[in-house]
Amino acid sequence: MAERGRPRSFDRQTALLRAMELFWAKGFEDSSMTDLTQAMGIGSPSLYAAFGSKEALFREAVELYQATVGLRIWQSLDDETTIAGAIERFLLATAEAYSTPGEPPGCLIVLGASLSGRGDAVVCETLRTRRADNVARLDQRFARAVADGELPSDFDHGAAAAFYAALQHGMSIMARDGADAATLQAIARTGIRSLYALRTADAA
Amino acid sequence: MAERGRPRSFDRQTALLRAMELFWAKGFEDSSMTDLTQAMGIGSPSLYAAFGSKEALFREAVELYQATVGLRIWQSLDDETTIAGAIERFLLATAEAYSTPGEPPGCLIVLGASLSGRGDAVVCETLRTRRADNVARLDQRFARAVADGELPSDFDHGAAAAFYAALQHGMSIMARDGADAATLQAIARTGIRSLYALRTADAA
DNA sequence: TTCTTTCTGTGTTGATTGATACAGAATTAA
DNA sequence: TTAATTCTGTATCAATCAACACAGAAAGAA
Secondary structure: OOOOOOOOOOOOOHHHHHHHHHHHHHHHOOOOOOOOOOOOOOOOHHHHHHHHHHHHHHHHHHHHHHHHHHHHHHHHHHHOOHHHHHHHHHHHHHHHOOOOOOOOOOOOOOOOOOOOOOOHHHHHHHHHHHHHHHHHHHHHHHHHHHOOOOOOOOOOHHHHHHHHHHHHHHHHHHHHHHHHHHHHHHHHHHHHEEEHHHHOOOOO | OOOOOOOOOOOOHHHHHHHHHHHHHOOOOOOHHHHHHHOOOOOOHHHHHHHOOOOHHHHHHHHHHHHHHHHHHHHHHHHHHOOHHHHHHHHHHHHHHHHOOOOOOHHHHHHHHOOOOOOOOOHHHHHHHHHHHHHHHHHHHHHHHHOOOOOOOOOOOOHHHHHHHHHHHHHHHHHOOOHHHHHHHHHHHHHHHHHHHHHHOOOO
């Protein structure tokens, strides 16, 4: 504990929350230092002293997002005992999280930085790694369902994971383009019904 | 025809093609005027004289993309007589276009500008409108299949259109994140098999 | 040739970006 | 009090951005 010196005049966690909301709404590149300091209610020297840099602040914001919004989406995946229940809750939680009133539409992990990878390399790689982790999490869940005997042994869990990851990523774009909650739910329910075709049919 | 005055020293269509490739690879915001003039082989006054502005150049590049790459993806949708054939060719053409060697991975319409909508408003709206057009095109194709008796009269063509649009958008992100051609094809084939569940099952 | 028109290359403009220098303010330790 | 430490506010830094001014070059028209 640093008790010496002038105490900080703002709450670090609250400022981080405001930064997360701004990054979520506008993305890393489009959130200027002016935007950030205004949203956080502090001067830029205070921001640098408390968080290090704009990039480090973004990484902390992403961690906060994962620990809060991300948890709402992903925790049910492993909790549900059946693969059908897991995918159902995963997709419906996604639809709900991407259209929550008062929150920016879509996902910070997908929309939070330029997908061209040319902006800040560290920022782009941070999000890309998170997305890859999510694909891996889906893959493990499908593999578990195969091991549990819920799905045939020749089930292509890698393809299913990529499929549902792509669907979720696309839902972010649809949400950001203005799709309402009902549309996102319709996409989710369509994705749920797809699973019934996947676990019975052979590869085309 | 303007025959008077000093003739242009570069081919306008070739320069536009180079600009399209750059925008496709790096997006609007991350393609600086320096990048553009180097890729196009001209000075910035020549660029402004020939295309008006960076934004106008981008809009022309998007039109060129739609007329070439977009055509490869979308023309089969209406040409195929069955809805199964149409969706199959649509998704497989998407997978192929998004992983063509020598071309940037993913789609210019999805990845070409900040999805936060805060960069250049006109540019973001241009792409958003194109994406909305694509959703409408899918919707019309599914509605046609209902009218043809291929799908039940209570089939939710709007949900199906949103579902496949989201899937295609997500494929762009997967491609940009490094997914190879085989993975994109696996996603496409999974999407094709989904259709078999959708045209028989009732809403959940 | 001479005039008019249009394009090209160099150089620059004002605005905005992320990041800091500096001095003063606020706290604890001695 | 006095010294040491840490934060805050102003003011500014160099770099980069898109866009353009200007003069010279290259063509047709007369």
